[in-house]
Amino acid sequence: MVKAEPSNCQPLEERGVRRFGFLAALAWLMAVAAISTDLYLPAIPSMALGLRETPVTIQLSVASYLAGFVLGQLGWGPLGDSIGRRMPMLAGLALFVAASAGSALSISGEAIIAWRLIQGIGASACAVLSRAVVRDLYSGDDAARVLSTLLAVMALSPLLGPLLGAAILDFAGWRAIFWTLAVAGIISAYVVLKQIPEDRIERTGTAISRYTKTYVEIATDVRLLTPLAVGASFYAGLFAFLSASPQIFMVAFDFTPGAFASLLAFGTFMVIISNLINARVVRRVTHSRALTVGALIGCVFGLGSIGATALMPGDARVLIAALMGFMISGGFIVGNSVAGVLEFYPRAAATASGLCGAVQFLAGLAGSLAVSILFDGTALPLSLVLGTAGITMLIFTFLKRPGDEPVA
Template identity: 40%
Template sequence: MRSGHCSPVTYGGRTLAILSLLMAFASISTDLYLPALPAMKASLHTNAGSLEFTISGFLLGFGLGQLIWGPIGDQYGRRWPVAVGLLLFISGSAGCALSSSVGTMIGWRLVQALGASASVVLARAMVRDLYEGHRAVQVLSTLMTVMAIAPLAGPSVGSAILNVASWRAIFWTLTGVGLATLLALLALPETLPRERRGTGGLASALRTYRELLKNRRLLGYAGACGFLYAGTFAYVAASPFAYITYYQVSPHHYGILFAANIIGIMATSQANARLVSRFGSDRLLRWGAFAAAIAGIALGTNAKFGWGGLLGLALPLFIFISSTGFIVANSLAGAMQGFPERAGAVSALVGCIQYGSGMFGSGMVGLFSDGTPWPLGWVTAASSVCVLLCVWLLIPAASRRNTVSAPTDREET
């Protein structure tokens, strides 16, 4: 832990709980209302295609919003930008609950996304403010484990709400979550001291992003995260059709398969937290990238030739999705390690690349959909190979052998 502005007493389980809640906003904002889509379709007198824009619109606002909040957090501290973001999230959630058309819903979802993005991007920056090296990786891995519960429990909670109320109650619930988090924020001290804050406005932020994009090592970490998300969102978009439509899996058993992958993420995240002090974060990142590539290639091959049937699809997907626990936390920690004064901007840039790549991956499987698992297979295979290439070609060999450490030079291309 950093000395001078934090202590083991002040920053313990309460801090981790608040940071976990902040980082879960991306998941709960979508997973909670997925079971309500059919009811929303009837209530808003629209079609399924239009309702899908409430998801893609959220992802767009969430990715771009991070680019705004990151530099703001570096210049003005973390707490008040998160508070402003929570107010936007609360307003957006209430607006969704009151919407009478799908167009209005999409607009409020954008507001909701802009607010949620502040919580996620600045929570990651707070981790960098408070922790260094192996401890930062361990904390990020712990947060990822907690975050994995959100997509696991979200649809079930949403269904439970629908059993007793309308779909609008789900968005009122999200409004309440935003208010509760805003109150919890009062218990979280500012993590970025004034002497470590940056200066400058929009022009300075743009210069910061331009400089960061010149750093080879940073591009390696961000690229690994981004390509992993491309494959992951391809899986989220295509797996219902591959499992339920093509292999005739029941929705109930599809839920079990989906939950198994979430549990895989939780298991590897905890393994990563335990192993990082022994093997180093970059070595674990390399292992995760290698496992993802092998699984992705196997998935692509099985999807192309139909080898292994359902198991030939489910098993490689489980390994690929589970590799998240070794790739994301180590990539985030490695990316932010060399830029302590720009942790917000780095977190924003990596987050934008993640969700931008996720939109691209889901869009590609939709564009090339042919009624078979093949689009899912080749998009995941290509993404997984690119993860491995980013780790091996862009992150210096010395860094891969060692633990997380700050770069000794600019390492620019």
């Protein structure tokens, strides 16, 4: 088993970096990666019409982007640990810009799907390496606090993305959305050059294969079982909610599109607030304890959603209360779980970050697939997934052993 290595964290001031500019840069980079998922969602019907494809074909580009995002994290991690953070970030952004331009110039649905796969691979570089940069500069509870703050900002992306995409669509058409992403990628490259500090952890030029082997060592490190499993369980519930909620609320409960959008906006607001609360909580308690609090909240409201569906199937208000409670748990889970994984591997933080991100998204896809297979027109399948996720979270928080503390 790989042992925890001494931390290489250096104060920002020693690296000639201003705290606000640094955090703003990381927030921007993570937001661009997130907003690329849903900025063009309002344009799917227009894209299908313009390319003479079915909407289902264009929707496959969403899945291809997510597939690229998962695969890319597994690749950028070892590369970032081998040669440093900034160059892989810039390489990923070059792919992102090229794929955005390719999407804008596409003349078929197949081309869009292919370019979106490449776009996801490029975007994942900023996501995985931004988390690694946080670990380079912060450790333990400080890292959890910074990650929670960044996640609170990033949570605005799903809310603002479709609104901004709709505005661009009305003003300049669907191709302009991808040109906008290309410009955002160019701005991101400038941000990396100006605000992301040079990696000062000594690199020996070791072959990437060494870091690839580290994946096996990290994946089999029992100390990481709790943060990985708790974070993955939350993502399974989150993706299940995002997949099933349109049918549940707009069909079963007859919500208008506007009312459903308001529900999603409120859920996003809950995530933002809980992340900001967590950033303050970890000033007083450890991120490990805050993670346990999040798991408890998730379990209570996950099981609560089952009760709401079973006892009051026609009452949307009780179900919404349970769902919002589950969303709140994410503020205490995501940042703390990532910090818990990265804490043990300061010299392989990008590899650990890539594994963590890939596991989270794969669990999310599994949750989405499960609720889709079980869907029967009611909220029961979603509630079962949420309840299972909540129980899993709580079980794994009790598997942490007294000796599983990282070396500072």
